[in-house]
Amino acid sequence: MSNAEAVLIVGAGPIGLACAISARRRGIDPLLIDAGAIAESIVRYPVGMTFFTTPDRLEIGDHPLVCSGAKATREEALMYYRGVARVERLRVRPYHRLETGRREADGLTVEVGRVLRGDRVAIRAGRVVLATGYFGHPNRLDVPGEDLAHVSHYPEEAHRLAGLDVVIVGAKNSAIELALAAYRAGARVTVVHRREGLKPSVKYWLRPDFENRVKAGEIAVRWETVVRAIEPGSVRVESPAGAAALPADRVFLLTGYHPDYELFRRLGVEIDPATGRPSHDPATLETNVSGLFVAGSPTAGRFISEVFIENGRFDGEKIFGDSVSRAAAASAGADRPVGE
């Protein structure tokens, strides 16, 4: 690896890869690093999961995403993104984590941890793009027992839950999808949510299925209920009706994620305390640190669900494009869907 790069892109998820393609098409050969594998966030989706977005809207660099059904599975998306990286000849260094960095007179110097070697290297770059997503940073409940071995902030393959008491905290798409899959795999499922009812953003094909399972008594639900503590074998909850202990062999806290605010701050990026948005120019995505850019969901701060693959994939055009492609990218993002 050269230690001096024109452009360093941090995060080889769909948006980081799309940014790299935008750069390549302007004659720049960026280096991409990722703390995990290519598309690490999708690697962490449950095995066999199907995207809710149609394949054409997951495509980057005009490469067709061909899949066997109407929507792509996790496995098809992984093959697609790593195939695109290959045919676009992108220089990707997996398992390289950006730790910190600083602005210097002639560019940025960043410290990168080589996860598999256990050491660190410094890289100097003229421009750095942070396409780091949010999946590494769950919104914690901060309750006792949250870090016990049977507790997870990520959905899991439903088969592993067969025959178990499962408590799922949250009422967005991931929580409802896991509740249905776990029930069908043979788990005894209880959904706990601090408010009454499902989020309006729950997909139209999940909502009636879930509501019918609840009506039939096949999935239990506790609305207006908060988690007080997690213990081996149970979750202590409280609601207007009083306190209760729910049996729980496995507990899933699917209460959302947030960008790596600490990393942004270490790099000198200002974060708006109200929205969690990193300070940036919406036309060019350059942050308040000259030469440091942000792309994809972190641009939305706490409102991560405003930026999906389908609208974030044009962010590279804002960073590397001319005024015409910048305007096209801005209008492509204008009809941003509200989801998760």
Ligand SMILES: Cc1cc2nc3c(=O)[nH]c(=O)nc-3n(C[C@H](O)[C@H](O)[C@H](O)COP(=O)(O)OP(=O)(O)OC[C@H]3O[C@@H](n4cnc5c(N)ncnc54)[C@H](O)[C@@H]3O)c2cc1C
């Ligand atoms: C279960 C589930 C289903 C979803 N379904 C859809 C869908 O149908 N359609 C849709 O559009 N979106 C969907 N999403 C959202 C989608 O996954 C994200 O919008 C998308 O992954 C964002 O792409 P990204 O490249 O910005 O971030 P990510 O895919 O999260 O990529 C960020 C990358 O940065 C890396 N990284 C983070 N920090 C560092 C660091 N310090 N140093 C180096 N690398 C770092 C990570 O390892 C990761 O690979 C879904 C999300 C979930 C959880």
